[in-house]
Amino acid sequence: MGNLQKALSQDVYKKLYVKALEARKNAYAPFSGFKVGAALLTDDGSIYTGVNIENSSYGATICAERTAFVKAISEGHRGFKALAVTAGSDQEALPCGICRQFMYEFSPKMEVVTGTDTEHLNVRTLEELLPLGFRLEK
Numbered sequence: 001m002g003n004l005q006k007a008l009s010q011d012v013y014k015k016l017y018v019k020a021l022e023a024r025k026n027a028y029a030p031f032s033g034f035k036v037g038a039a040l041l042t043d044d045g046s047i048y049t050g051v052n053i054e055n056s057s058y059g060a061t062i063c064a065e066r067t068a069f070v071k072a073i074s075e076g077h078r079g080f081k082a083l084a085v086t087a088g089s090d091q092e093a094l095p096c097g098i099c100r101q102f103m104y105e106f107s108p109k110m111e112v113v114t115g116t117d118t119e120h121l122n123v124r125t126l127e128e129l130l131p132l133g134f135r136l137e138k
């Protein structure tokens with residue numbers, strides 16, 4: 001993990017990553033075979049998990065990150081501290097552009113945890129992943 005100052009402890013990042021790995025077992029990815037899991041930490045300390053859910057109409061697919069967000073938002077959460085995402089040990093999964101925009105709406109300063117295992121995690125802010133992101137004033 002990089003040595004920049006991070007908002008949360010290594011233990012929290014690891015815990016979130018493990019939750020994402022566990023969730024990944026439920027991914028529905030019969031078309032790509034690329035299973036993804038995510039775990040989202042809310043401002044009040046709750047954790048919501050998500051998986052990618054593919055569809056015969058490919059464009060209807062939803063990514064793991066947005067699944068976790070949709071679950072949390074629909075339960076009333078609006079602020080988020082961190083999200084871990086994993087595609088297992090083969091490849092680091094970085095959130096796609098649509099997910100970056102989706103998440104930016106709520107918490108531009110949240111952290112995104114990626115990596116191939118708990119000993120090799122990368123922690124970046126969403127603002128690093130989506131510089132100069134778009135958001136309407138509310």
Ligand code: THU
Nearest residue numbers: 032034036052063064094095096
């Ligand atoms: N996918 C995710 O769930 N999250 C990512 O960060 C990247 C892509 C999914 C969408 C699709 O089901 C599969 O991975 C291949 O693109």
